[in-house]
Amino acid sequence: MKMTFRWYGEGNDSITLEQIRQIPGVEGIVWSLHHMAAGEEWPMEEILKVKETADRHGFNIDVVESVNVHEDIKLGLPTRDKYIENYKRTIEKLAKVGVKVICYNFMPVFDWTRTDLFRPMADGSTALFYEKAKVDNVDPMELVDNVAKGVNGLTMPGWEPERLKHLKELFKAYENVTEEDMWNNLKYFLEAIIPVAEINDIKMAIHPDDPPWPIFGLPRIITNKESLRRFLKLVDNPYNGLTLCSGSLGANPDNNIVEMVKEFGPRIHFAHIRNIKHFENGDFIETSHRACDGSLDIVEIVKAYHDIGFKGYARPDHGRHLWNEKCRPGYGLYDRALGIMYILGIWDTCEKVNQGGRLK
Numbered sequence: 238m239k240m241t242f243r244w245y246g247e248g249n250d251s252i253t254l255e256q257i258r259q260i261p262g263v264e265g266i267v268w269s270l271h272h273m274a275a276g277e278e279w280p281m282e283e284i285l286k287v288k289e290t291a292d293r294h295g296f297n298i299d300v301v302e303s304v305n306v307h308e309d310i311k312l313g314l315p316t317r318d319k320y321i322e323n324y325k326r327t328i329e330k331l332a333k334v335g336v337k338v339i340c341y342n343f344m345p346v347f348d349w350t351r352t353d354l355f356r357p358m359a360d361g362s363t364a365l366f367y368e369k370a371k372v373d374n375v376d377p378m379e380l381v382d383n384v385a386k387g388v389n390g391l392t393m394p395g396w397e398p399e400r401l402k403h404l405k406e407l408f409k410a411y412e413n414v415t416e417e418d419m420w421n422n423l424k425y426f427l428e429a430i431i432p433v434a435e436i437n438d439i440k441m442a443i444h445p446d447d448p449p450w451p452i453f454g455l456p457r458i459i460t461n462k463e464s465l466r467r468f469l470k471l472v473d474n475p476y477n478g479l480t481l482c483s484g485s486l487g488a489n490p491d492n493n494i495v496e497m498v499k500e501f502g503p504r505i506h507f508a509h510i511r512n513i514k515h516f517e518n519g520d521f522i523e524t525s526h527r528a529c530d531g532s533l534d535i536v537e538i539v540k541a542y543h544d545i546g547f548k549g550y551a552r553p554d555h556g557r558h559l560w561n562e563k564c565r566p567g568y569g570l571y572d573r574a575l576g577i578m579y580i581l582g583i584w585d586t587c588e589k590v591n592q593g594g595r596l597k
């Protein structure tokens with residue numbers, strides 16, 4: 238397992254590379270050109286700039302999260318071809334600086350969705366929270382406004398104001414789009430890009446829908462084991478793979494992440510590891526990574542990765558906001574650093590036990 242840390246870029250993150258450098262085990266930063274609109278071809282100079290900055294601090298830039306997919310591709314509009322061409326050109330450019338994995342998602346309109354970005358927890362920290370009844374009843378415009386207020390002017394992937402300005406039109410465009418249409422549109426996209434990814438030795442890794450069920454009447458298709466199986470068969474090629482996000486898929490208590498790690502192992506190119514706690518009414522909150530703090534057994538999940546000899550990339554996913562840190566929701570320094578130490582603690586213990594070492 239190669240440990241990474243998501244970083245939003247120079248001037249766009251409260252955390253510095255010097256700070257990340259001091260977290261044990263981090264080999265690379267997970268990055269993107271966050272100001273690029275979905276569908277645009279990424280400029281080589283800007284890619285090179287990120288590479289130089291990362292090099293100076295001794296990090297690899299092997300994983301990009303995300304190269305976003307233009308809505309016309311998800312909708313299957315005739316205009317999709319030009320955006321797919323741009324996507325291919327971006328893949329080629331990223332290969333030139335040694336990128337190995339591209340994470341992306343195929344969620345209509347919204348990326349991840351929460352109702353509360355700073356929900357107070359009993360210990361005085363705050364965390365991302367999802368209130369089911371609220372999403373079931375709220376006008377999506379209101380939710381977008383709340384998120385915009387909560388982030389204090391910082392960009393949030395998936396919630397770009399530019400794109401969400403057109404929310405009404407977007408909803409209209411999806412009105413008659415079914416799940417089967419989404420599957421067809423995804424297949425069309427994959428058939429076009431996977432051969433380019435393969436030639437350029439870049440593994441594509443789809444991120445599951447978060448939460449893994451339809452919201453606001455929009456179709457969502459990457460939600461459980463069956464859909465992951467179907468996805469991998471759409472284009473049955475190792476370059477067509479997964480970002481297995483424990484917290485996204487784990488929001489549905491029926492999803493068993495350990496089983497997924499075992500079944501999809503070689504096709505998992507990127508592991509997002511985080512815990513959440515379910516409530517009976519369908520709400521959930523993002524807890525610390527520790528197994529006993531949430532509903533997911535992170536010990537078993539990390540052990541499953543170890544058991545399959547996972548060689549891919551991993552990152553701690555969202556963390557709580559601790560010690561009054563001012564940061565992007567879910568992306569503070571402290572709790573993600575603690576998460577890494579927990580994950581590596583489990584990993585190192587598995588290593589030692591496997592080598593016949595005794596735990597004294």
Ligand code: DNO
Binds near residue numbers: 303340341348394444
């Ligand atoms: C949330 C993330 C997602 C993820 C994208 C991938 O923090 O897990 O925003 O980066 O969905 O495209």
